[in-house]
Amino acid sequence: MLALGRVINDFFPNADPMMFATLVLERDPLRWLDVPAGVMKWIQDAGGFAAFGILMYGLSRLLPGRVRTPSSASVFQRTLAILSLVVMVLSYGAYLVLLAPALFADFRSMVLGRPSSPIALATRFNVDLLLTAGGAAALVVVLLPIFFDMFRWRFRRIWAIARVSFKEAIRRKILWVFSALILLFMFASWFTPYKPEDQVRNYVQLVFTVMTLLLLPTAALLAAFSIPNDLKSQAVHTIVTKPVERFEIVLGRFIGYMMLLTLVLAVMTGTSLLYVFREITEEAKQTSMRARVPVFGRLVFQDDRNRTFKGVSVGREWEYRNYIYGGANSTNRAAYIYTDLPPDLAARPLARIPCEFSFDIFRTLSLKSEQGKGVLCSFFFQTWQWESQQRPAYDQARAEALRASSGGDARAQIERLTQQIVGRKPTDAEIQAFVADKAPDALQWLIDDLLAEKFGFYHVPSKVIIDYMTQSVDIPSGLFKNALAGNPPPGPEGETAPRFGVLLKCDSGGQYLGFAKYDFYLLAADGNFALNFLMGAVGLWLRLAILVGLCLVLSTYLSGIISFLVGMCIYLGGFCQEFISDLATGKAVGGGPLESLVRLMNKSSLTVNLQESPGVRLALSTDKIYSWVMRRLLNMIPDTDRLDWSNYVSEGFRIGPTDLLPINALMVVAYLIPCFVLGYYLIKWREIASS
Amino acid sequence: MAQNVIVETRRLTKVYRDFWGRQKKRALNALDLKIHQGEIFGLLGPNGSGKTTTIKLLLGLLFPTEGEAMVFGEPAAQVRKNERIGYLPEESYLYRFLNAEETLDFYGRLFNMPAAVREQRAKTLIEMVGLEKDKKRILKEYSKGMRQRIGLAQALINDPQMVILDEPTSGLDPLGTRWMKDLILDLRKQGKTVLMCSHRLDDVQDVCDRVAILYDGELQELGDVDQLLQVANRVQVQATGLSMSEDLRRDFTALIERYGGRLEVFGHPTTTLEDLFLNIVKESKAHPGRRYRPPVDPEPAEPVAGS
Numbered sequence: 001m002l003a004l005g006r007v008i009n010d011f012f013p014n015a016d017p018m019m020f021a022t023l024v025l026e027r028d029p030l031r032w033l034d035v036p037a038g039v040m041k042w043i044q045d046a047g048g049f050a051a052f053g054i055l056m057y058g059l060s061r062l063l064p065g066r067v068r069t070p071s072s073a074s075v076f077q078r079t080l081a082i083l084s085l086v087v088m089v090l091s092y093g094a095y096l097v098l099l100a101p102a103l104f105a106d107f108r109s110m111v112l113g114r115p116s117s118p119i120a121l122a123t124r125f126n127v128d129l130l131l132t133a134g135g136a137a138a139l140v141v142v143l144l145p146i147f148f149d150m151f152r153w154r155f156r157r158i159w160a161i162a163r164v165s166f167k168e169a170i171r172r173k174i175l176w177v178f179s180a181l182i183l184l185f186m187f188a189s190w191f192t193p194y195k196p197e198d199q200v201r202n203y204v205q206l207v208f209t210v211m212t213l214l215l216l217p218t219a220a221l222l223a224a225f226s227i228p229n230d231l232k233s234q235a236v237h238t239i240v241t242k243p244v245e246r247f248e249i250v251l252g253r254f255i256g257y258m259m260l261l262t263l264v265l266a267v268m269t270g271t272s273l274l275y276v277f278r279e280i281t282e283e284a285k286q287t288s289m290r291a292r293v294p295v296f297g298r299l300v301f302q303d304d305r306n307r308t309f310k311g312v313s314v315g316r317e318w319e320y321r322n323y324i325y326g327g328a329n330s331t332n333r334a335a336y337i338y339t340d341l342p343p344d345l346a347a348r349p350l351a352r353i354p355c356e357f358s359f360d361i362f363r364t365l366s367l368k369s370e371q372g373k374g375v376l377c378s379f380f381f382q383t384w385q386w387e388s389q390q391r392p393a394y395d396q397a398r399a400e401a402l403r404a405s406s407g408g409d410a411r412a413q414i415e416r417l418t419q420q421i422v423g424r425k426p427t428d429a430e431i432q433a434f435v436a437d438k439a440p441d442a443l444q445w446l447i448d449d450l451l452a453e454k455f456g457f458y459h460v461p462s463k464v465i466i467d468y469m470t471q472s473v474d475i476p477s478g479l480f481k482n483a484l485a486g487n488p489p490p491g492p493e494g495e496t497a498p499r500f501g502v503l504l505k506c507d508s509g510g511q512y513l514g515f516a517k518y519d520f521y522l523l524a525a526d527g528n529f530a531l532n533f534l535m536g537a538v539g540l541w542l543r544l545a546i547l548v549g550l551c552l553v554l555s556t557y558l559s560g561i562i563s564f565l566v567g568m569c570i571y572l573g574g575f576c577q578e579f580i581s582d583l584a585t586g587k588a589v590g591g592g593p594l595e596s597l598v599r600l601m602n603k604s605s606l607t608v609n610l611q612e613s614p615g616v617r618l619a620l621s622t623d624k625i626y627s628w629v630m631r632r633l634l635n636m637i638p639d640t641d642r643l644d645w646s647n648y649v650s651e652g653f654r655i656g657p658t659d660l661l662p663i664n665a666l667m668v669v670a671y672l673i674p675c676f677v678l679g680y681y682l683i684k685w686r687e688i689a690s691s
Numbered sequence: 692m693a694q695n696v697i698v699e700t701r702r703l704t705k706v707y708r709d710f711w712g713r714q715k716k717r718a719l720n721a722l723d724l725k726i727h728q729g730e731i732f733g734l735l736g737p738n739g740s741g742k743t744t745t746i747k748l749l750l751g752l753l754f755p756t757e758g759e760a761m762v763f764g765e766p767a768a769q770v771r772k773n774e775r776i777g778y779l780p781e782e783s784y785l786y787r788f789l790n791a792e793e794t795l796d797f798y799g800r801l802f803n804m805p806a807a808v809r810e811q812r813a814k815t816l817i818e819m820v821g822l823e824k825d826k827k828r829i830l831k832e833y834s835k836g837m838r839q840r841i842g843l844a845q846a847l848i849n850d851p852q853m854v855i856l857d858e859p860t861s862g863l864d865p866l867g868t869r870w871m872k873d874l875i876l877d878l879r880k881q882g883k884t885v886l887m888c889s890h891r892l893d894d895v896q897d898v899c900d901r902v903a904i905l906y907d908g909e910l911q912e913l914g915d916v917d918q919l920l921q922v923a924n925r926v927q928v929q930a931t932g933l934s935m936s937e938d939l940r941r942d943f944t945a946l947i948e949r950y951g952g953r954l955e956v957f958g959h960p961t962t963t964l965e966d967l968f969l970n971i972v973k974e975s976k977a978h979p980g981r982r983y984r985p986p987v988d989p990e991p992a993e994p995v996a997g998s
Binding site: 063072152154156157159160163164167168171172233234235237238239240241242243244245246687688689690 | 707712747750751752753754768769770771773774776778780782784785786788789793797798800801802803829842845849
């Protein structure tokens with residue numbers, strides 16, 4: 001038990017061992033459910049860029065005296081391309097035609113100031129479908145040459161270029177940069193706060209930060225300068241006059257640098273892991289070095305008198321959590337509900353399934369008598385089969401079981417109780433589990449488990465909640481047997497009804513309890529910390545892949561230093577993505593740039609509605625166009641924030657190898673494909689020898 | 692000489708433009724050219740006359756503004772033609788951090804050669820260009836001549852049917868120049884086509900079968916070297932085993948006048964400085980420590996062109 005944990009346990013004798021681990025996820029992680037919609041959106045967006053590229057290419061052909069770019073298309077390929085082009089033009093044309101009346105109405109309302117009557121010519125569905133079709137056709141046009149080129153790519157050539165890139169970096173002694181890591185290992189512990197509760201978090205964050213800071217700029221420099229250097233030194237002349245497809249150079253460079261960086265990252269991760277293991281005390285290791293497999297639910301708030309209750313805002317600037325008011329008379333409730341549950345939870349005989357949580361306390365009552373006291377919270381775990389009218393029956397069954405439980409050996413007890421409560425014979429596994437359970441409350445646990453299996457209900461009254469702590473309650477696996485038996489009837493609109501949920505109620509009058517979606521989870525399993533650490537490094541690897549790809553592609557057209565700067569800017573743009581996205585989607589308070597300007601001029605507050613006038617209408621419409629442009633720009637910025645998994649590692653949550661990892665890897669691929677397509681054309685059409 | 696056309700340009704034009712598409716320079720204007728199999732073709736001209744532009748257009752390093760450049764019957768921008776081409780750039784810009792063996796291995800891989808073939812080719816070529824001793828040194832440490840040698844080796848790695856040489860003798864010492872010229876002649880013997888550009892006229896004269904002379908992007912002259920250089924109204928006689936005397940001169944004058952001619956020059960021919968230098972080197976190698984003495988009976992140096 002940790003030092004601080006001991007102190008707290010002196011105050012609260014019933015409290016659990018303390019941890020500080022909290023996974024704060026301000027954005028929902030991507031799920032497999034999001035993938036189909038994501039793919040559709042990708043086709044629309046990437047296709048839009050492709051169509052733009054085609055348009056630009058067509059226009060440039062019209063200009064006199066432009067460089068004629070080489071083409072090696074067969075008749076078949078040309079036919080395919082022309083067909084796709086026709087589909088693209090038709091789709092986008094139809095889209096514009098359908099949208100034109102609405103645009104016109106918008107324009108008229110802007111000029112005349114009359115509200116536009118919505119014209120229902122284009123249903124949303126049609127328009128979306130047209131956009132997707134047009135995008136897909138544009139993508140086909142753009143990807144066809146690459147596809148046919150691909151038959152001429154040879155691994156041996158790509159590999160040769162990859163090897164040379166690798167050798168170059170090593171022989172130019174670029175790897176010396178990474179010896180800076182040694183400095184960290186030598187001196188970092190002087191500056192790292194030595195509190196056992198924070199150790200794992202601090203050290204993990206530290207090594208990940210340093211690895212990121214060392215690797216990212218190096219990767220960007222390597223990638224950005226390689227092709228421009230070859231062009232400058234004309235080494236590329238002897239390469240492209242060999243039977244090398246130009247894009248093989250980009251691919252080879254990419255593979256070479258990724259090989260190098262993978263190697264470096266592996267070594268760094270290995271040594272960092274050893275370092276973390278060495279520096280962290282035994283105490284901290286036991287409590288914090290974990291890789292929990294959480295099962296998160298959906299958070300909803302309820303209130304008897306207010307159907308649209310979404311929780312109380314206590315006025316904190318960080319709007320991560322919402323609050324419920326405590327006290328006996330309060331009808332505020334928070335609930336985490338689950339429509340899906342991992343089936344293995346029900347398969348564990350008589351198991352105690354830990355539920356971990358870290359809720360926030362907001363005190364409005366700070367009397368002397370209240371100080372140092374925790375806030376109480378009651379947990380009602382229930383499945384879809386449970387109805388609150390069953391409560392008396394549940395209580396009675398429990399009392400009877402407790403009365404009937406004494407006497408006989410363990411085997412006899414479990415057989416009798418199982419028969420009595422659920423009306424069946426216990427399985428061998430259950431008998432074994434019960435016989436092996438030497439805990440003082442084993443018998444009571446058995447009864448609770450059986451009752452949970454029968455009724456689908458379990459109750460933890462008045463648990464002491466402590467701020468900033470990850471606490472835990474155990475719930476019987478019988479609950480999940482009940483929850484997973486049969487299927488709940490679908491909801492009124494045909495949606496899947498939840499199978500299981502926990503209703504939370506704050507028992508302390510005058511205090512608020514705050515909840516966020518990721519504050520509560522069922523602990524399905526515990527993974528390996530070291531493995532999780534490696535997974536965290538994979539996240540860094542994915543970010544490196546984005547950066548290397550980006551810089552390489554830019555460097556097929558731009559000079560080294562410019563590619564480096566632009567690449568870094570785009571990459572770092574990922575950190576302000578949220579802000580840009582707010583601007584792009586019009587969520588930013590105070591509106592877009594022109595609206596903000598109008599507000600500044602009129603000295604009107606951010607939230608006040610602006611007075612209608614032609615000027616204001618013009619500003620608002622211009623902001624619409626601006627936000628459209630911003631949305632397109634947003635597409636170019638990689639969502640690198642999603643790939644920073646160091647908080648998972650440091651807080652001890654497993655990085656899902658079947659969801660988080662592959663979905664995000666998919667996202668990286670989705671980003672890199674358009675990137676490389678651009679690179680393909682840039683290098684193919686480049687006149688290598690013109691300075 | 693077979694009449695297979697290897698390279699053909701039709702009204703090949705290249706205009707350099709700036710970013711905004713404004714014309715900067717017309718580097719090559721409507722060049723019509725045919726190069727046949729098995730000949731050594733020289734592109735001549737002062738700096739900036741469009742020699743290198745032509746070569747870069749033929750290699751696909753630049754794209755033509757107008758006209759066509761066909762190599763082996765295909766547009767020059769096609770990658771496929773590179774299978775049969777070897778290219779030695781003006782300066783061999785190779786990766787300086789590789790050694791000779793690695794360099795050739797790298798270029799062998801670019802031709803998708805299997806390991807055994809690569810190894811064998813690299814060995815032969817390193818021997819041929821005389822770099823066995825230095826094959827493990829990285830190219831950064833090489834002299835200009837050595838770099839030109841490894842550059843030539845990489846150009847020949849695929850046993851090409853056509854070799855394009857951009858200023859092959861620039862920066863080489865007379866020994867290296869001679870070696871390069873012999874090698875070029877040797878390539879022709881193997882049936883390869885050679886396209887070279889140079890502004891060292893003596894080299895071109897020594898090796899080329901046909902030349903094109905460019906000036907300011909325009910083709911000025913095109914034809915066989917022998918024909919272009921032949922001075923049709925002069926006759927040259929050379930003989931050995933004679934000593935100069937007034938009698939000989941008189942007899943010759945009479946003989947020539949009998950045929951209606953007029954004697955212009957009578958005397959010892961001069962050799963070229965190149966031949967003198969090469970002789971000195973040869974002699975010094977044969978007799979170390981002895982000062983060079985010109986041969987008593989000066990023989991004409993063996994002709995370079997082997998004609």
